[in-house]
Amino acid sequence: MxxxxxxxxQIIGNEILIDVVLSNLRKKDPEGFQKxxxxxxxxxxxxxxxxTYHYEKKVTHENLGSREAVGKAMELLENYFKQGQCFTVDADYQILISKKMKAAILKKxxxxxxEDLSHNRKKQYIIPENVPNPFLIRLGVMNEKGKVLANKYDKFRQINRFLEMVADVMPALEGKNETLHIIDFGCGKSYLTFALYHYLIDIRKLKVNIIGLDLKKDVVNHCNGVAxxxxxxxxRFLVGDIGKFQGREKVNMVVSLHACDTATDxxxxxxxxxxxxxxxSVPCCQHELLPQIHNDIMAPMEKHGIIKERLSSLITDSVRANLxxxxxxxxxxxxxxxxxHTPKNLLIRAVxxxxxxxxxxxxxKRFKTFWQIDPYMERALAEKLKGIFQE
Ligand SMILES: C[S@@+](CC[C@H](N)C(=O)[O-])C[C@H]1O[C@@H](n2cnc3c(N)ncnc32)[C@H](O)[C@@H]1O
Structure with missing residues (x-):
C-alpha cells in the first residue's frame, strides 16, 4: 500500500487533484457509507x-487539511474499499486493492x-487576478488590465498569503468601532503595508491608521510619495529605529516582516x-543566540555550522513564542x-x-537553562516577567 x-x-502535495471516488466495499453494511x-x-x-460520505439516504461531509486528507484516504482504502478512482490534472489513476492488501495502480x-481546479485557485486569492487594482498597478505587480506580471507572480502570491493570515485574525480586531492603529516595523518597500491598507480600508471597510517605520530615509520618502x-x-511612513520608536500610545496591531535579527525582538x-x-512577525537572520547556545547533549547538532545556524533560528523563534x-x-x-521565494520561513502570529x-x-525556564541563553526579548521584558517568574 x-x-x-x-x-x-504526490497528488495532494502538488495540488493537482480534481477528485477521488473510493468504492467497492470490502464488507457490505446497509447502515454504513457505500462510497x-x-x-x-x-x-x-x-x-x-x-x-463526502455517501450513505443510502444521506451524505455527510468532513473537511481535512492536506496531511490529514492523505491519512484519511489511506485509512478508508485499508479498511473499507477495494477500489479508488483518482482524477488529476495530469492523469487518471485506478487503484485496485487485493485481498492480501496489495495495491495495483493503473495510470491513464x-x-x-x-478548469475546475484553476477556478478554485483563482477564488482563493483575496485580491483577485485580472481585476485592475490601483495599488498593485502602481507597485508594478499587475498591468493596467489587471494581469499579474510573470516576474511578480511570487510577490502577488505572497501578498495574498499575507492577507489570508490577516483575515484569520480579524475577529480580534473588528467590532471596536474605533480607528485601528497599526504599525509596520521595518516596512522596507512596503508592498505588504500597502496591501494591508487596501485590504482593511477597501475590502473590510474599516477605519485604520497605518504607520510604516524604517531606518532608510530614501525608502520612506519613496513610500510616502506612492501613498x-x-x-x-x-x-504614512516615518524614518526611525524600531527600538527607539515613541510616537504612539495605543497600537492595535504590530507587523514586522523580515526585520533583521533583534529588530524583530x-x-x-x-x-x-x-x-x-x-x-x-516574520523573523529574519537571527544571530543573537548563535554564539550562546550550548548543551553537551546537542554536540552533534552544534558541530556543523549550517545545522547550528538553523537550530539557533528555531531556538530563537521558540523563545519568542514562549515569551x-x-x-x-x-x-x-x-x-x-x-x-x-526560495526557502519558506516562519510567521509568528500572536493574538x-x-x-x-x-x-x-x-x-x-527549563528551555533557557538547557541552552544556557540570555535572550534580548527576556532582558527587554525583565520588569514585566519579574512577577510572572516569582508566582
Ligand atoms: C528585508 S526588509 C523587509 C521589508 C518588508 N517588511 C517586507 O517584508 O517586504 C527589512 C527592512 O527592515 C528595516 N530595518 C531593519 N532594522 C530596523 C530597525 N531597527 N528599525 C527600523 N527598520 C529596520 C531595513 O531597513 C529594511 O528595510
Missing amino acids: ENVRELLE VSVRPVILKGERQYQF KATKQQ QELGYEDL AALVKAIEWNADVIL LELMGYSAQMLEFIDME KTGRIPAHAVEEY
Missing part, C-alpha cells in the same frame, strides 16, 4: 479536502478538465508594551513565503488573550 500513499502524497468522494475546496482562503490519460499618489490618506517588545491585540505566551498571547507559527498557559513558565 506504500505505492498508494506515495501517489496520494466516499473527495475533492479540494477553498475554505477561509485555505485549501482543504472535502470528504486525464479525462477531467483542469500620496494613491490617495492613501491614513498611511524590539518589534515584539513594543507590541507587548502597547498591549497590541494582534502581532504578525509571547508568558505575556498573555496565544502564539502560532505559520509558514510564510519568503521574500526571495492577545490575557491568559498564560499552564506550564509555560516552567517550560521557558
Whole structure:
C-alpha cells in the first residue's frame, strides 16, 4: 500500500487533484457509507479536502487539511474499499486493492478538465487576478488590465498569503468601532503595508491608521510619495529605529516582516508594551543566540555550522513564542513565503488573550537553562516577567 500513499502524497502535495471516488466495499453494511468522494475546496482562503460520505439516504461531509486528507484516504482504502478512482490534472489513476492488501495502480490519460481546479485557485486569492487594482498597478505587480506580471507572480502570491493570515485574525480586531492603529516595523518597500491598507480600508471597510517605520530615509520618502499618489490618506511612513520608536500610545496591531535579527525582538517588545491585540512577525537572520547556545547533549547538532545556524533560528523563534505566551498571547507559527521565494520561513502570529498557559513558565525556564541563553526579548521584558517568574 506504500505505492498508494506515495501517489496520494504526490497528488495532494502538488495540488493537482480534481477528485477521488473510493468504492467497492470490502464488507457490505446497509447502515454504513457505500462510497466516499473527495475533492479540494477553498475554505477561509485555505485549501482543504472535502470528504463526502455517501450513505443510502444521506451524505455527510468532513473537511481535512492536506496531511490529514492523505491519512484519511489511506485509512478508508485499508479498511473499507477495494477500489479508488483518482482524477488529476495530469492523469487518471485506478487503484485496485487485493485481498492480501496489495495495491495495483493503473495510470491513464486525464479525462477531467483542469478548469475546475484553476477556478478554485483563482477564488482563493483575496485580491483577485485580472481585476485592475490601483495599488498593485502602481507597485508594478499587475498591468493596467489587471494581469499579474510573470516576474511578480511570487510577490502577488505572497501578498495574498499575507492577507489570508490577516483575515484569520480579524475577529480580534473588528467590532471596536474605533480607528485601528497599526504599525509596520521595518516596512522596507512596503508592498505588504500597502496591501494591508487596501485590504482593511477597501475590502473590510474599516477605519485604520497605518504607520510604516524604517531606518532608510530614501525608502520612506519613496513610500510616502506612492501613498500620496494613491490617495492613501491614513498611511504614512516615518524614518526611525524600531527600538527607539515613541510616537504612539495605543497600537492595535504590530507587523514586522523580515526585520533583521533583534529588530524583530524590539518589534515584539513594543507590541507587548502597547498591549497590541494582534502581532504578525516574520523573523529574519537571527544571530543573537548563535554564539550562546550550548548543551553537551546537542554536540552533534552544534558541530556543523549550517545545522547550528538553523537550530539557533528555531531556538530563537521558540523563545519568542514562549515569551509571547508568558505575556498573555496565544502564539502560532505559520509558514510564510519568503521574500526571495526560495526557502519558506516562519510567521509568528500572536493574538492577545490575557491568559498564560499552564506550564509555560516552567517550560521557558527549563528551555533557557538547557541552552544556557540570555535572550534580548527576556532582558527587554525583565520588569514585566519579574512577577510572572516569582508566582
Ligand atoms: C528585508 S526588509 C523587509 C521589508 C518588508 N517588511 C517586507 O517584508 O517586504 C527589512 C527592512 O527592515 C528595516 N530595518 C531593519 N532594522 C530596523 C530597525 N531597527 N528599525 C527600523 N527598520 C529596520 C531595513 O531597513 C529594511 O528595510
